[in-house]
Amino acid sequence: MADHARHGEGAGRDAVPASGPDTIELRAFMGLAELFRTRGWPVPLPVRVHPGTTGPELLRQLDIAPEQVEVVFVNGKAVSPDLAVISGGDRVALAPPGVPGPYRVLLGFRKM
Template identity: 50%
Template sequence: MVHNDMVEVRGFSFLKEIFDQRGWPFPVQVPLDGECTAEELARRMDLPREKIEGVFINGLAGPLDRTVHPGDRVAFVPPGTPGPYRVILGLVKTSKEQNNSVPGDAGN
C-alpha cells in the first residue's frame, strides 16, 4: 500500500539490479512531499539517467518529463525496449506526431 506522502517505485532489467545491489525492497517506497518529474525522482534516488528510457506512472507509459505525485506508482524502464513497443508504450513519438509538433518544440 502506498501512503499519501510516498511513491511506490520499481525498476526493470538493469534498474532492478541496481535496486538489488542497494538492498532496496521491490517495490521501494520513496518519500515525496510534493510533485516532481519522473526524471527528478530518478535523480533523487541516484539512478543513472543513461539507464532510463521511460517511465510508467500508475500504469501509463511515457517520457521522463511526466509529473509524479505523492501516492503514485512509478516504474522506470531501461533502454532496449524493441522498436514498435517504444511507440506503443509512448516512450517515443511517431514521425507523424513529430511532424505535427509546434515549431520550437523539441519533440518531447
C-alpha cells in the same frame, strides 16, 4: 549518508522504506531491477516525494543517472523521464533503454 536519505527523501544506496500519503511505490525493469537488487532495495520500493516531483528530480533523489532511464511509468502511463510528474500515492516504474520491441508494444511505449 544524510539523514533525509535514510527516510526515502534521497533514497541513494541506503534507502529505508517510507510510508504515508507522500509516498510512491517504485518498481524497475530489466537492468534497473538489477540496480535495485544491488542496492538492497525492496520491490516495490516506497519512496517519499513532494507533490509534483518531476522525473529528473526523482532520478536525482535515487542517485540514478538520467541515461539509465528511457521511460517512466506513472500509474500505468508511459512518459519520458523529462515529462513525468509524480505525487504521493502514485505507482511508478522505471524502464531502461534497450527494452526489446515486442515488450515496447506491450508496455505502450513503442514510439518513444
